[in-house]
Amino acid sequence: MIFRILVAWLAFVFFCLPSQDADAGISPENVIVVVNGDxxxxxxxxxxYVAAREIPLAxxxxxxxxxxDLTIxxxxxxxxxxKPVLAGIQARGLTATARVIAYSADFPTSVKVTEHKKQIENEAVKKYQSATASIxxxxxxxxxxxxDKPEYLTFGSNLxxxxxxxxxxxxxxxxxxxxxFDDAQSKADNEDFAESAKLWQQLFEKHTLQSALAIRAAEASSQADDKQQALQMLAKAIKAGWTSRRYLEQSESLQGLLDQQAIAKILPLLDNSPIAWQPPIALTSATGWSASGERVPANAGGVRYLFSCMLAVVHARGSSLQSAVQNLERTAECDRRFPVGTFDFTMGGDVRAKTRLPILADALLYLNETGFQTRTFKSSLPEKGDAQSLGVMLGxxxxxxxxxxxxxxxxxIVDNLTSFGGVFGRDGQTKLTRFLDAxxxxxxxTVAEPxxxxxxxxxxxxxxxxxRGVSAIEAYYLTVASPYQLLIVGDPMAQPFAKSVGKLVQIQFDQTAGNKINVNVKSLGLNTPTVIVQRIEYSINGRLLKVSPPLNNxxxxxxxxxxxxxxxxxxxxxxxxxxxxxxxxxWLDSNGKLPSPVATITQPRSGVTQAGDDGSLAGKLKxxxxxxxxxxxxxxxxGQEIASQNGDEVTFVIDTxxxxxxxxVIQPVASFGEKKVPGSPVTDQGVASSAK
Known part of the structure; x- marks a missing residue:
């Protein structure tokens, strides 16, 4: 009986997160690009960036x-x-999938938070928390x-x-x-494992996303010689999101459970990284975070976050427009390439280098045990050699x-610890954009003294x-305990070490029996690290429509x-x-009762294809x-109307x-009375200025 129960539970492990958590990981539909329209x-x-990363228009x-101004x-x-960004996300139905707010260039880089700093009661904290934050x-x-709360001004505000x-x-x-919790721990310390297990289980039933509670219940049950209950709680822990295989293998009270068929089947799929630090985990929009670093329902007090970065800082002390564009287009080609080289870390005597040294050994161990080579250096930059640098820590x-x-x-990723790397209103110290341009x-x-x-x-x-495979933006927020001063700039989607699912999707629109889409998933013979598919998400114009188990059809x-x-x-x-x-x-056409508009570019723009062009000299678009x-x-x-005219066939001549x-990317829209019908977008790549 217990085996059948375990099989039933573990059948859902691959679909272990509820549908509202369907925004884990990073892909184009998770990125909101915010543009300064002026x-x-x-x-x-x-x-x-939108073209290079295929960001949905919505x-x-x-x-x-x-x-x-740089500071506001x-x-x-x-x-x-x-507020306008959040309102736009909600109005377009993107709340369930939005995870990254990526500001394009020409936005302020810092924000004055003077009134919030005044509210800090701990003088020791107030002394070291600047009244200037990053956007x-x-x-x-x-x-x-x-x-309007100042709680982010602590040294551990990023749960x-x-x-x-x-x-x-x-x-x-x-x-x-x-x-x-304290009672359960006390009973475990006093070897009253049966009662401890009941209390851990009681807590887990109230907080079903906190997998460590189920692990504690499984360990206590095993120590109380209740193997069936231990197996049940272990299965629940995995379903709740527990990913550390190595901890299970090193836990004396759980080792004896791992050869059970149902557990043994799932064990190789779990993370086998060193357990000095918590493994990476995906951010979700529907859940917040607890002090233990686990997910908590937002309505149960969990603190929620939204990843954020700037795509570029185009400024006299930052990147040129040409460099900014080249940087983003170059990085868009890096995903899942698994480059070979070394991760390089400074061990210099400067306080800027020494600050990060206490955790360096753990990072080196993690990288070495997962198959990567590392180097340390004491000069300002690592010595250039034949091996590529996969990442560089500077100070x-x-x-x-x-x-x-x-x-x-x-x-x-190149990251330098210094005081004014994100301050573009003054000279002095190397700006972060220098590393992007390199x-x-x-x-x-940081945008102020840290x-x-x-x-x-x-x-x-x-x-x-x-x-380990997370995206660049995840890597940052996974490792900064108090990021309120830190300005992060670059491509948030960069993920050269992300594993592939090894599948190809074919989409077929079937209107013979109502509006249906048939999705066929096929395997690819890839010679790169792959993982099995956990679930499949389906969306229309960015709105999440459905989540399914990993089915082929x-x-x-x-x-x-x-x-x-x-x-x-x-x-x-x-x-x-x-x-x-x-x-x-x-892009598909619903072929409804009203015809969709069709757009054809008859004259592309000029003056928009050369490096450094900003469009201010663009020719007209027909x-x-x-x-x-x-x-x-x-x-x-x-999403903004740039031209309109009455009639059902119009040649637009647009000043761009x-x-x-x-x-x-432009999209035609037809109006039939009050009904608006969108057409498929077309992209004008422009034409060299000398062309006629």
Whole structure:
């Protein structure tokens, strides 16, 4: 009987997260690109990035009236940037999938939080917490900003960040549950394992996302010689998200359970990384985080976050527009390439290097045990050799990292611990953008004096988790305990070590028996690390429609009110602690009662294809749009109407000088009375200025 129960439970391990957690990992539908609509530079960077990363059009938000200053007040950030972004996400139905807010260029980089600092009661903390925060840090802590609360100004405000492995077993509760936890621990210490197991199980039944509680219940049950109950709780722990295989193998009370057929089958799929630190875990939009680093339902007090970064800082002390575009387009090619080389770490005598040394040994062990080579160096930069640098940890005020001085693999993270790497309003100290221009995928720097405190910077585990397969943006927020001052810039999606699911998706639209889409999943013979598929997600125009188990053939019923063209996306989510994602998208036409408009570019823009073009000298764009019977036609770019005219066949001549350079995606929309019908988008790549 117990075996049948275990088999039933473990059949769901591959589908272990509830549907509202369907935004784990990073793929294009998880990234919201925010554009300064008054800036050609911002639009140009966004145009290139959206095309390179195939970001859904619905995921691009254009804001107006963005302040030109590098530093703005908290109220201005909240009311003119953060709230409009969150409102746009909600209005487009993207809340379930949005995980990353990526600001294009020409946004303020820092935010004054003077009033919040005044509310810090602990003088020892207040002394070292600056009243200047980064735009990315404040976006990450959006819940505190909206609530006008200063709790993010602590040294451990990022509960999502990973800590020592023993953190799993600390008491994360308050009130009655705290007492229950302490009682369970006390009974275990006094070897009353049967009663301890009951209390751990009671706690887990109230907090079903906290897998460590189920592990404690399994251990206590095993020590009480109740093997069946121990097996049940172990299965529940795995279903709740426990991923550490090595801990199970090293736990004396659980070792005897691992040869059971149901457990033995799932064990090889779990993470076998060293257990000095908690393994990486994906952020979710529907759950928050507890003090033990595990998921907590948002309605149960869990703290929620949103990853955030800037795609580029185009500034006299930052990158040029040409470099910013080249950096992003280069990095877009790095995913799942598994480059060979070394991870390089400074061991210099400067306090900027010494700050991160206490955790360096754990990172080196993690990397070495997972098959990567590492080097340490005492100079300002690692010695350039034949081997590529897969990542570089620096700690120096000023260094010249220009191309040629480092041999960086595409996708490498270079991070320097210094005071003013993210301060672009003054000279002095190497700016983080220098590392991007030298070939890094992403980098960071503080926007005010951080006092060389480790919680304000990424630990060396940044590179260990990155090598484990998480994306660049996840690697940062997994390893910074207090990121409110840290400005993160670059490609958030970079993931050169992400495992593949080894599958290909074919999408077929079947209208013979109602609007249905048949999704066929086929295996690929890839010679790269792969994981099995845990679940499959389906979305329309960015909105999550359905989540299914990993079936080879699935039929998706479309909404009855669907009209016009739509983007259908299928995302395969791998079974791994890094939860890799691979998405496949296709534009389809619903062929409804009203015809979808069709756009044809008859004259592309000029003046938008040369390196450094910002579109301000762009020639006119001519587009022919047809939709028989339509009352009027319009053209949209990033969801904003840029031209409209009555009639069902119109040749638009569009002035595009304010739309930026690079690939310009436009979408036709036809109006039939009050009904608007979208068509499939087309992309204008532009033409050389000399062409006629």
């Amino acid at each position: 800036s050609n530079v911002s639009r140009t960077v966004a145009n290139h 995921n691009v938000l254009v804001l107006k009236d963005i302040p030109e 007040e908290l109220e201005v950030f909240r009311d003119r940037i953060l 990315t840090g404040m976006t990450y802590f959006y819940q505190f900003v909206l609530a 999502y960040a990973r800590g020592p492995f023993k953190r799993y077993f600390v008491n994360p509760f308050r009130g009655e549950d705290k007492e229950l 120096t005020a000023s260094v010249n990292p220009d191309a040629g001085r480092m041999n960086l693999a595409n996708g490498a 070939g890094a995928a992403i980098s960071s720097g 006092y060389a405190l480790q919680p304000k910077f990424a630990t060396p585990m940044l590179w260990a988790y990155y090598a 699935v039929t998706v019923n479309l909404p009855d009110d669907l009209s016009g063209a739509f983007e259908f996306r299928t995302t395969l989510v791998g079974f791994d602690c890094s939860e890799p994602r691979v998405s496949f998208s296709q 587009v022919l749009v047809k939709a028989p019977g339509a009352d009027s036609l319009a053209i949209q770019a990033f 000088k304010a739309l930026g350079a690079g690939p310009l």
